[in-house]
Amino acid sequence: MKTILECKNLLKRYGKHNALINLDLTLQENTIYGLFGCNGAGKTTLLNMISGNIFPDRGVINVNEKRLNYGDSSKEICYISEKQYYFSGVKVIDLLELAAAFHNRWDWNFANQLLKEFKLNPQQKIGQLSRGMKTILGNTIGLASRAPLTIYDEPEIGLDVLMREKFYRILIDDYSNNPRTILLSTHLIDEVTKVIEHFFIIESGTILLKDAVENICISSHLLTGNRTEIEKFTSDKQVIYQESYGKGMLTVIYDLLTEEDKRRAKIDNISVERLSLQKFFAYLLERRESSGERTENSI
Ligand SMILES: Nc1ncnc2c1ncn2[C@@H]1O[C@H](COP(=O)(O)OP(=O)(O)OP(=O)(O)O)[C@@H](O)[C@H]1O
Numbered sequence: 578m579k580t581i582l583e584c585k586n587l588l589k590r591y592g593k594h595n596a597l598i599n600l601d602l603t604l605q606e607n608t609i610y611g612l613f614g615c616n617g618a619g620k621t622t623l624l625n626m627i628s629g630n631i632f633p634d635r636g637v638i639n640v641n642e643k644r645l646n647y648g649d650s651s652k653e654i655c656y657i658s659e660k661q662y663y664f665s666g667v668k669v670i671d672l673l674e675l676a677a678a679f680h681n682r683w684d685w686n687f688a689n690q691l692l693k694e695f696k697l698n699p700q701q702k703i704g705q706l707s708r709g710m711k712t713i714l715g716n717t718i719g720l721a722s723r724a725p726l727t728i729y730d731e732p733e734i735g736l737d738v739l740m741r742e743k744f745y746r747i748l749i750d751d752y753s754n755n756p757r758t759i760l761l762s763t764h765l766i767d768e769v770t771k772v773i774e775h776f777f778i779i780e781s782g783t784i785l786l787k788d789a790v791e792n793i794c795i796s797s798h799l800l801t802g803n804r805t806e807i808e809k810f811t812s813d814k815q816v817i818y819q820e821s822y823g824k825g826m827l828t829v830i831y832d833l834l835t836e837e838d839k840r841r842a843k844i845d846n847i848s849v850e851r852l853s854l855q856k857f858f859a860y861l862l863e864r865r866e867s868s869g870e871r872t873e874n875s876i
Contacts, residue, residue, distance in 0.1 A: 578605040580642070581653070581726050581758045582627065587636035589622055589782075596622040597633070597782040604726065607756035611769050611790075613858055614779035620762045621658070623779065624730050628656035640726070655680055655724035657715040659734040665704025669697055669714060673721070680722040687751070688721035694747070695740075708735035716744050720751060728760045733768070741765075745772050766855035778858060786861070790854060793831075797857040800828045802847035810838075810847055818860040829860040 580603055587600040597619050604610060614620050625631045627638060629650035638645040640653050655676075663672065669692075677683040692699055695713045697706075706714065712735045719727050733741050749772060752759065761769055770790060778786040797817075800807055804826040811828055818829040829852065834842075842849050852860070 578607070580604070581606050581640070583637075583639040584623075584627065585637045585639075587623070587626065587633045587638070589619075589626065589631070590634050595782050597626070600636070600779075600783050602777060602784060604758050604760065606725075606758055608775060609752060609759045609773045610761070611766070611773035611776040612760055612762040612779065613764075613766055613776060615862060618779045619782040620779055621730055622782075624656065624658065624728055624760075624762060628654055628728060630656075651726075652679065652681060653725045654728065655719055655722035655726070656728045656730075657719040657732065658730035659712050659715060659732070663703045663711065663714075665702065667703050668699065669701050669703065669706075670699035672703065672714065673699070673718065676718045676722060680724055682723040682725075684721055684723055687723075688717065691717045691720060691747070694743075709737065709740065712736055713740065713744075720747065723751075723755055723757060726758045726760070728762075730762045731764070732761065733763060733765055741768060745769070748772065766858055767853055770854045776854065778861070780862065793854050793857055794851065796831050796833055797852040797854075798830050798832070798834060799850045799852050799856075799860075800830065800842070800847050801825065801850075802842075802845065806845040806847055810842065810845060817857070818864040829857070831857075 582602070582604040584600060584602040587597045588595065589597040600623065602623070612620055622631070626633055629645060632647050640651040645651060673688055677685065695717060697710065697714060697717065703711065703714070712732065716729070716732050719729055719732070732744065736744065745768070748759070761773060763769055773790055775787065775789050777784055800810065802825065804821055804824055807826040807828050811830055814830045814832040816828055817831050820827045834849065839849065
């Protein structure tokens with residue numbers, strides 16, 4: 578598979594604070610990715626950098642093997658951020674025309690279909706749209722651009738659950754007919770688990786974990802039971818989180834369990850549960866928070 582985006586050793590400093598440090602990220606063609614991280618982890622800084630809005634203090638960004646230089650914004654990328662400011666006096670149709678002029682693969686038929694589907698009036702001024710409708714407008718541009726790399730920063734802001742489901746359904750349908758690379762940065766991890774194929778977790782400005790969603794589904798387990806039994810059981814496993822209560826223990830592992838492991842767990846009275854990606858993420862970061870592994874990245 579071809580690489581569409583490569584970020585190498587990115588550093589971005591704001592004063593003494595490193596918003597990004599030693600950050601490497603590679604995205605392949607025709608894949609949907611999730612980007613997750615706590616508030617202030619560096620997601621928006623990274624996405625702004627990829628889309629050329631800010632420039633790294635160090636490191637390299639290549640889009641389709643072409644280096645992104647200072648001041649460049651790649652036509653291969655459509656970046657939709659709900660934190661972006663749209664001129665309030667501009668009409669919906671004017672913004673779509675601007676986007677259409679920039680993106681070579683723009684599809685007007687699809688854009689008009691989306692306006693109807695989302696009940697967006699093309700003649701309405703952006704300043705008159707509700708918070709959710711502004712998000713829908715951004716999401717519509719991202720979809721109709723059909724850009725080789727489409728990046729959404731929190732595409733769910735202001736949307737009710739039905740609208741979020743509708744957006745993700747349309748995204749998947751359109752992606753299956755028009756494959757491209759999509760990067761979704763969101764806090765609603767469970768909602769995108771069915772949409773994304775791979776994910777990245779960013780913490781304190783660097784990538785903490787990357788994997789296929791499928792691997793998390795089969796490898797993340799929550800074990801509860803007697804402390805001594807759990808400690809024995811997990812001695813050869815990758816432990817993500819551990820918490821004792823009385824004689825009991827709760828442990829999260831990131832490992833495949835064999836049939837023999839499952840038999841042993843049953844005999845030792847250890848309960849085994851699969852974890853959702855969102856829960857796994859919460860335990861992973863909770864451990865780092867409580868053990869002090871999570872630090873302020875300053876050099
Ligand atoms: N313009 C700026 N000036 C100074 N510090 C900044 C600036 N932009 C971001 N930061 C800092 O960089 C760090 C990363 O911020 P960023 O907005 O990338 O996080 P995020 O992961 O997108 O967070 P959230 O989920 O809350 O949107 C934070 O500590 C933030 O305070």
